[in-house]
Amino acid sequence: MTTFSLEDLARIVAERAAAPASESYTAKLLVDGPAKAAKKLGEEAVEAAIAAVQGDRQSLTAESADVLYHLLVLLQGANIPLIDVMAELERRTAQSGLAEKAARKT
Numbered sequence: 001m002t003t004f005s006l007e008d009l010a011r012i013v014a015e016r017a018a019a020p021a022s023e024s025y026t027a028k029l030l031v032d033g034p035a036k037a038a039k040k041l042g043e044e045a046v047e048a049a050i051a052a053v054q055g056d057r058q059s060l061t062a063e064s065a066d067v068l069y070h071l072l073v074l075l076q077g078a079n080i081p082l083i084d085v086m087a088e089l090e091r092r093t094a095q096s097g098l099a100e101k102a103a104r105k106t
């Protein structure tokens with residue numbers, strides 16, 4: 001059991017964004033520009049999907065961590081606070097995904 005949260009990681013990412021790129025992978029990704037972080041996020045998402053299809057729980061756990069970390073770096077670079085994403089997710093709790101999909105098709 002851990003009390004470590006995505007908010008905790010987002011805080012670390014925000015702090016490391018200001019570090020020299022030679023000392024921080026986070027800072028290096030951000031200095032390289034949004035396309036670099038976006039590419040890494042895409043790669044990690046594909047690796048997570050492959051691990052899921054293969055039923056590899058250990059890899060899926062590790063790749064999911066990579067996906068979440070790289071998503072937070074991408075959000076940091078785009079100046080989108082994690083709380084905005086959480087607010088969007090909270091807004092969606094008012095409706096089931098299937099109902100939302102059906103509403104879009106009419």
Ligand SMILES: N=c1c2ncn([C@@H]3O[C@H](COP(=O)(O)OP(=O)(O)OP(=O)(O)O)[C@@H](O)[C@H]3O)c2ncn1[C@@H]1O[C@H](COP(=O)(O)O)[C@@H](O)[C@H]1O
Pocket residue numbers: 012013016023024025026027065066069
């Ligand atoms: N959670 C992570 C995290 N997850 C993954 N990674 C890095 O993401 C990279 C994953 O890419 P790959 O597996 O493709 O490895 P790679 O081939 O070296 O990557 P590239 O050369 O293609 O960029 C690795 O270098 C990992 O070390 C992370 N780097 C940092 N963090 C967190 O960010 C904090 C600050 O890190 P720095 O910014 O490096 O100080 C750390 O203490 C962690 O809490």
